[in-house]
Amino acid sequence: MPNNALLLDGTKVAESIKETLKERIQALGEKGIVPCLATVLVGSDPSSATYVRMKGNACRRLGIGSRRVVLPENTTTEELVETIRELNEDPAVHGILLQHPVPASIDEREAFEAISIEKDVDGVTTLGYARTAFGLADFPSCTPAAILAIMKHYRIEAEGKHAVVIGRSPILGKPVSAMLLNENATVTTCHSRTRGLPDLVRLADIVVAAVGRPRFVQGDWLKPGAVVLDAGYNPGNVGDVDYEACLGKASAITPVPAGVGPVTIATLLKHTVEAAEKYGNR
Amino acid sequence: MPNNALLLDGTKVAESIKETLKERIQALGEKGIVPCLATVLVGSDPSSATYVRMKGNACRRLGIGSRRVVLPENTTTEELVETIRELNEDPAVHGILLQHPVPASIDEREAFEAISIEKDVDGVTTLGYARTAFGLADFPSCTPAAILAIMKHYRIEAEGKHAVVIGRSPILGKPVSAMLLNENATVTTCHSRTRGLPDLVRLADIVVAAVGRPRFVQGDWLKPGAVVLDAGYNPGNVGDVDYEACLGKASAITPVPAGVGPVTIATLLKHTVEAAEKYGNR
Known part of the structure; x- marks a missing residue:
């Protein structure tokens, strides 16, 4: 009796997550806070550029701000880390996403580690991983x-x-x-x-x-x-x-x-809203 | 043909680890560095006290310094964290071991987290765990x-x-x-x-x-x-x-x-020596 499997519809799950975010974003707005995701893209890989654009568009449709940083292919690890540090210190940015993969000349782990744990909405730092493993993470x-x-x-x-x-x-x-x-x-x-x-x-x-x-x-x-x-x-x-x-x-x-896929993006938006709720503009 | 299993002799493995440490401890001594493990025991659980004593004795036999801190059963999390911070800042201490378990009134995770990653020779911090999981740890x-x-x-x-x-x-x-x-x-x-x-x-x-x-x-x-x-x-x-x-x-x-068991203690000694080699008296 080969019965067809239940389809786990990611679009539906994503919509239901985004639905719960709308009034939270509005409540933040009343406090003068617009949750904002900074995306960092290094180089010109077309599919990475597409992913980053999709994430930016998803933010915009929901009323989440997005800041797009694009760095040239020949960016050094130090330059990328410095860019991330500036975003860490920017009170209007609540989440930072470094699009993976970065060019091979960059130490990706070092760049990921530069993201402060409060803004690691994509869950890429080692500390974020450990907190996930111990059931303590804000943003797995x-x-x-x-x-x-x-x-x-x-x-x-x-x-x-x-x-x-x-x-x-x-x-x-x-x-x-x-x-x-x-x-x-x-x-x-x-x-x-x-x-x-x-x-x-x-x-x-x-x-x-x-x-x-x-x-x-x-x-x-x-x-x-x-x-x-x-x-x-x-x-x-x-x-x-x-x-x-x-x-x-x-x-x-x-x-x-x-x-x-769509639930991954909705989760990124959710984490960005949660970061804004938790840490505000500081 | 029920043949008896090969006995994995921990005493032998521990001895071979300790053997490799002897000249490293001597080399450190020539630079004026005595590797030192601080043990922190909270309360009066007899088997915890025994473990801590065993670890201190193992240090002594090898020429590793040990610092024994014993705190009363009614120590607060804040007091324990403060004690650990002092040990973090003490340049003569290279490794910190907080004997597990602590009394139930203490937030053990918070206390573990207070140990600086450079002195976490017992591998109990979340960051230490993540670095282990990513194959980056000094002290798993x-x-x-x-x-x-x-x-x-x-x-x-x-x-x-x-x-x-x-x-x-x-x-x-x-x-x-x-x-x-x-x-x-x-x-x-x-x-x-x-x-x-x-x-x-x-x-x-x-x-x-x-x-x-x-x-x-x-x-x-x-x-x-x-x-x-x-x-x-x-x-x-x-x-x-x-x-x-x-x-x-x-x-x-x-x-x-x-x-x-004995290999666990030898590993703790090894990590303490490695911490002294890596970070010296600072």
Whole structure:
């Protein structure tokens, strides 16, 4: 009985998050505070430029301010860090997003670390990660937080479930593993050196694909009834999951596009509003 | 053919670590630096007092200085934080150990956070944890680092292996999961809400028991040939693993006592020496 999976509609989840932000933004406005996200783009990678533009547009539509900083390809780490420090000190900026990836000549970790924890709305600093892992974070990384928000919206419980996360990057695989663990899931983190990946995925009640390889997760890797959350976004609007093949096997699945992506952006906006609420213009 | 497992002799590993420290301590001495560990004990729990005394004695035997601070049971969080700040600012102190657990009236996390990252030789701060998870830490938590040191000493490779960690505490289960992941193991983190724990442990090439329950891990939970690392230390010198039952099933196993425990102390000494080498008297 290959019944089609429940579609986890990211657009709907994103809209419901943004809906809750509207009156909070209005209340801030009455106090003379316009939440503002600064985006920093280094170089001229076209898809990075597109992402940054999408985020700026999303801010604008909701009445969140945005400040766009574009730096040339040959920017040094020191120059980028200095730019971030200026944004840290700017009282009208509540959140800072450094678009990933930066050109290879820059020490990305050093640049991320320069973002002050109060403005790290994208959840990229090591301290932000640790606070996420210990359940103390104001602003966990946006994509992991989006995955948890989708689960919450659709009342998918993590407690006692076995979650298999494929990927271990500092802003995706590691924090989503930590967040699922804090929700009382049993968590297995897999990666490129994992042996027997399909058999491990077959154990999962919840599969998170965060590997950056198009249509990597196969339908026959799934336990019937698994929940599939696809954080991948590869060229051609393709996720990390073979969506068609998984549709008849999963009990619920995020599509790509219109799955995790829009919720990630809504989460970034939410964090920016929360930063403005928490820290004001200082 | 129930062949007995290789005994992973923690005393031997600890001695070999301490052996490497001797000439480093001497070299520091020639520069007028005596590495010094400050231990902070709050209240009068007898086993905590014993642990602190053991650590102080271990320092003394090796020529590492120790400073013993004992605070009364009714110390406030603010007083404890103030004590830690004074130790942070004391140029003759290179490492600070706050003995866990502190009395329930104290905010232990806040106290841990007060330890400056340069002196966090026990690896208890959130920033220290994050740096461990990202493979950047100077001083990962001592027990996880001890487990990795035992594996290294006995040439037990983690890469590509499936490690099952039972426990998710901030200074044991979480960091040892992170460190094994960074060694390219596939890591499953289990805990009190995990369902079907025995079946998960049966998948493991490497089992880390960090649960704090005497003889919890049973012999029939093991895959034949698994490596068993027992970080438990329960009343009566009993580990978290049913040692006798696992001995005929595992390929290698740490005893309790004389397993992970002595290596944890040797790691603490090593970190103190490294802190003195790195930061000197400042």
